Amino acid sequence: MELFHEMYSQYFLAVKKAILLTQEKDSLSQKEIYQILQKTAFGESAMNIVPHFQDESWPMIQLENGQGSTNLVSEISRPLSKLEKSWIKAILLENQISLFLSEEEREKLLEALIDVEPLFSKKDFYYFDQSTDGDHYTDPIYQENFKKILKAYHEKHPLKISYLSSKGRNSQVSIFPDRLEYSEKDDTFRLYARTLSTKGFPQVIYRLSRIISMEILSEETVNIPSGEFQFFRAAHPIRVALSAERNTVERFMLQFASYEKQTLWDDDLEKYVCSIFYNKLDEEELLIRILGFGPTAEILSPIDLRRRAKEKIERQFEMLYGQIGK
Amino acid sequence: MAGYQELIKDFEKIRRYMLDFYIYGFRRREEFSYKSTRTYDNERRRIESYLGDYVKQHISSTGKQFYITMDCAQLNKNPLYSAWKSKSFTNNDIVLHFYLLEILSEEKKYTISEIVDELSEKYGVLMDVQAVRAKCKEYETVGLLCSEKQGKTLYYQKVDEVVLPNSLIDAIRFYQGEAPFGVIGSFLLDHEEKENDFFFFKHQFIVHTLEDEVLLKIVRAIQEKRTITFHNIRNIKQENLLTSGMPLYISVSTQTGRRYVCLYNYWQRRFASYRLDYLTNISIGEKAEEWDYFREKVENQRKNSWGVSFGNKRQRPAEICVKFFIDERREPYVLERLEREGRGGEIIRTAENTFVYSKTLNDAGEIMPWIKTFTGRILEFNCTDRNIEERFYMDIKKMQALYGKEK
Numbered sequence: 001m002e003l004f005h006e007m008y009s010q011y012f013l014a015v016k017k018a019i020l021l022t023q024e025k026d027s028l029s030q031k032e033i034y035q036i037l038q039k040t041a042f043g044e045s046a047m048n049i050v051p052h053f054q055d056e057s058w059p060m061i062q063l064e065n066g067q068g069s070t071n072l073v074s075e076i077s078r079p080l081s082k083l084e085k086s087w088i089k090a091i092l093l094e095n096q097i098s099l100f101l102s103e104e105e106r107e108k109l110l111e112a113l114i115d116v117e118p119l120f121s122k123k124d125f126y127y128f129d130q131s132t133d134g135d136h137y138t139d140p141i142y143q144e145n146f147k148k149i150l151k152a153y154h155e156k157h158p159l160k161i162s163y164l165s166s167k168g169r170n171s172q173v174s175i176f177p178d179r180l181e182y183s184e185k186d187d188t189f190r191l192y193a194r195t196l197s198t199k200g201f202p203q204v205i206y207r208l209s210r211i212i213s214m215e216i217l218s219e220e221t222v223n224i225p226s227g228e229f230q231f232f233r234a235a236h237p238i239r240v241a242l243s244a245e246r247n248t249v250e251r252f253m254l255q256f257a258s259y260e261k262q263t264l265w266d267d268d269l270e271k272y273v274c275s276i277f278y279n280k281l282d283e284e285e286l287l288i289r290i291l292g293f294g295p296t297a298e299i300l301s302p303i304d305l306r307r308r309a310k311e312k313i314e315r316q317f318e319m320l321y322g323q324i325g326k
Numbered sequence: 327m328a329g330y331q332e333l334i335k336d337f338e339k340i341r342r343y344m345l346d347f348y349i350y351g352f353r354r355r356e357e358f359s360y361k362s363t364r365t366y367d368n369e370r371r372r373i374e375s376y377l378g379d380y381v382k383q384h385i386s387s388t389g390k391q392f393y394i395t396m397d398c399a400q401l402n403k404n405p406l407y408s409a410w411k412s413k414s415f416t417n418n419d420i421v422l423h424f425y426l427l428e429i430l431s432e433e434k435k436y437t438i439s440e441i442v443d444e445l446s447e448k449y450g451v452l453m454d455v456q457a458v459r460a461k462c463k464e465y466e467t468v469g470l471l472c473s474e475k476q477g478k479t480l481y482y483q484k485v486d487e488v489v490l491p492n493s494l495i496d497a498i499r500f501y502q503g504e505a506p507f508g509v510i511g512s513f514l515l516d517h518e519e520k521e522n523d524f525f526f527f528k529h530q531f532i533v534h535t536l537e538d539e540v541l542l543k544i545v546r547a548i549q550e551k552r553t554i555t556f557h558n559i560r561n562i563k564q565e566n567l568l569t570s571g572m573p574l575y576i577s578v579s580t581q582t583g584r585r586y587v588c589l590y591n592y593w594q595r596r597f598a599s600y601r602l603d604y605l606t607n608i609s610i611g612e613k614a615e616e617w618d619y620f621r622e623k624v625e626n627q628r629k630n631s632w633g634v635s636f637g638n639k640r641q642r643p644a645e646i647c648v649k650f651f652i653d654e655r656r657e658p659y660v661l662e663r664l665e666r667e668g669r670g671g672e673i674i675r676t677a678e679n680t681f682v683y684s685k686t687l688n689d690a691g692e693i694m695p696w697i698k699t700f701t702g703r704i705l706e707f708n709c710t711d712r713n714i715e716e717r718f719y720m721d722i723k724k725m726q727a728l729y730g731k732e733k
Contacts, residue, residue, distance in 0.1 A: 001468070003337075004413050006414070006423075007423065007470075008411055008516070010412065012420065013411070013516050042332060042412070043374065043376075045332060045375075052417070058417065059451055060421070071448075071449050072424060072425075072428050073428070074427075076424055076428060079469070079470050079485045080469070081468045081469045083468070084510055084513060085488065087514075088498075090506075091511075094501070094505070099497075100500070101497065105491060109491075109494065113488070119506075119507060119545070120506050120507065120549075124545060124548050125506065125576045125578055126576065127580055128577055128578070128631070128632075128633060128669070129667075130580050131666050180500075180525055181525075181526045182525065183527070183529050186528075190528075250349070254533075254584065255581070255582045257398075257532075258528075258529055258531060258532070258583075259397065259398070260397040262351075263351060289581075292699040293695065294721040294724075294725060295721050295728055298729070310730075311702070312701045313701060314726065316701045316722055316725075319703075320704070320719065
């Protein structure tokens with residue numbers, strides 16, 4: 001089973017969309033064809049594809065006098081490939097699938113894929129540094145809450161939730177779900193939502209495992225203006241000087257690969273300096289992870305973060321060697 | 327640029343460049359030494375075409391750098407999946423794809439000759455019988471078509487469609503970011519003309535998808551309990567080392583982004599781990615009769631591994647023992663972190679606000695980055711591997727010297 005195959009390609013997808021749109025409208029202008037190709041495929045694709053319509057080497061769409069038509073009349077649909085079915089079979093056997101499907105739905109799909117081998121099994125993967133206190137996916141209440149969140153999101157209904165805070169207090173609040181964030185490292189879901197009871201719909205984040213109960217307020221619908229969730233981005237990046245020792249540069253770049261960053265050579269320091277742009281809520285985690293690199297990664301700025309690193313290191317030095325200066 | 331094509335024949339061509347632009351974005355053009363600068367220019371242009379604004383450039387006195395960067399926590403889909411959607415093809419490939427899907431869309435079976443006639447009479451498309459036969463065979467192999475022999479005549483038709491319920495589409499939206507081979511989830515969303523706008527991922531290593539072809543072969547070998555042979559490109563020396571062994575499982579670090587195949591190396595007669603991003607040219611070999619035995623053995627041995635190292639035959643496992651100061655009343659979360667991340671190490675409260683963590687490890691060097699994340703709390707550090715112990719104390723002195731300087 002091949003992963004790299006043209007039937008999955010952006011070109012095939014773009015041409016399919018162009019064909020379907022041409023069928024819908026009977027004919028499409030060359031400009032409209034360009035637009036759909038540019039939207040669906042890669043940056044230079046439209047100018048590679050359109051000549052094939054013009055010279056009829058791809059006769060699915062014929063371009064004449066600036067207008068495109070197609071001799072294909074059906075809704076072109078490709079069956080799922082063996083590879084795709086095999087992947088679906090594999091995820092149907094994952095333990096988190098119960099968050100999405102009822103047991104009945106799962107059994108029905110497994111029956112439809114009875115002749116398919118699963119592409120992979122998680123028992124062949126060993127996540128050696130994943131947190132051991134992840135969410136409890138087999139908990140029926142957790143599963144029910146998860147499904148309610150999806151339903152509320154799709155149908156645009158608010159939710160009334162009962163939530164246990166980190167201080168042990170039980171709160172109730174009406175929210176609209178914005179997104180679910182999963183962390184493989186922590187094996188947890190966090191719900192990003194907007195509070196409906198406060199003016200301006202402020203943004204809040206909840207650990208899904210702390211939501212005790214949930215009710216869909218299906219008599220109401222929500223129309224919150226769409227916009228980017230504000231992620232409390234720190235005003236300045238963390239700048240870290242990286243030593244060439246212990247393969248630090250490669251290790252650091254990979255470990256923080258999920259962050260937006262820029263790495264430049266600094267002639268004065270004779271080191272690479274990596275600037276990490278981050279969410280302020282992640283600051284403490286970033287600080288301790290950078291300290292994990294020891295003396296080969298030095299925080300240069302922001303000044304406050306460098307000061308906090310310095311305080312930890314001084315405290316550490318004194319614990320092991322006695323007071324500094326003595 | 328003469329000969330430049332937006333699409334590619336071989337995924338390996340773009341894999342290395344995309345990985346390097348993403349991980350080593352600080353390198354300049356002339357530092358990409360493994361191919362010519364013209365190849366660099368072509369690959370850079372392709373990657374810019376696929377990834378758009380995720381490719382940035384920086385111009386300095388020493389030259390231009392191109393790099394891929396993005397905040398992965400804000401991505402609802404992995405932009406690197408576009409590399410998997412860039413396979414080149416012939417005119418016949420794309421023409422036959424659409425016309426076959428239409429001709430075979432009715433629930434009717436066709437012979438090759440009937441398909442050729444239909445193409446010509448209904449659509450004015452002249453196609454060689456051999457080309458149509460080859461495409462139908464290929465599509466049968468990948469699962470789009472099925473064939474049936476009636477007497478001496480072979481008939482083709484489309485396989486039945488599988489209808490995906492909305493609940494499964496939601497699952498695919500999630501698993502395209504979380505599961506192995508998530509790019510297939512992306513193929514499925516494209517197929518269903520759906521997008522993911524609800525599931526996001528923290529600590530996401532999008533670069534893993536570049537190893538998916540390597541991983542696919544290894545996973546297959548594991549499932550079939552077979553051996554593999556591969557080239558191991560060690561980044562530092564740029565050497566290709568041919569290695570063979572019996573793959574047993576895949577190790578994944580959710581914190582550092584590295585993935586490894588753990589296998590039994592026949593020549594060295596021990597367990598070893600190899601990074602997936604260093605592997606190419608995987609070949610699957612014969613069945614390994616002793617697979618189950620080695621799988622059980624390695625699962626026992628890894629109990630003393632912090633990460634992926636099985637240590638050294640010449641060295642005994644090391645004992646590590648760390649005394650921490652943790653304010654029980656004000657910092658219970660630190661103790662929770664010690665328990666949560668300690669990977670089964672023993673934790674004993676020896677006095678008020680004082681806890682001792684201990685563990686036996688095949689390779690104590692692997693635990694050191696984690697120990698250092700508790701900088702500021704370590705009252706004592708002891709390790710039976712004296713080198714590790716000395717290095718820890720030296721590192722703290724070096725860090726004090728580094729941060730003690732005014733900046």
